[in-house]
Amino acid sequence: MAIALHHSPVRRSAGLTTLVRETVARIVSAWQRRRAERELEGMPFDLRKDIGFRSREKSAR
Numbered sequence: 001m002a003i004a005l006h007h008s009p010v011r012r013s014a015g016l017t018t019l020v021r022e023t024v025a026r027i028v029s030a031w032q033r034r035r036a037e038r039e040l041e042g043m044p045f046d047l048r049k050d051i052g053f054r055s056r057e058k059s060a061r
Helices: 016-041 045-050
Strands: none
């Protein structure tokens, strides 16, 4: 599974329109990240390996 993290600072002096705009932007951003994750997870194993994804977690235990 691919995980993408996104961090943006929170502004305290935001009006209602700014709050709505930022909320919509965060929803769109989350949707786009999830769509990209689904596309990556849907790729064949060999192709993911070719672009740099690890094959599996290596644990010595």
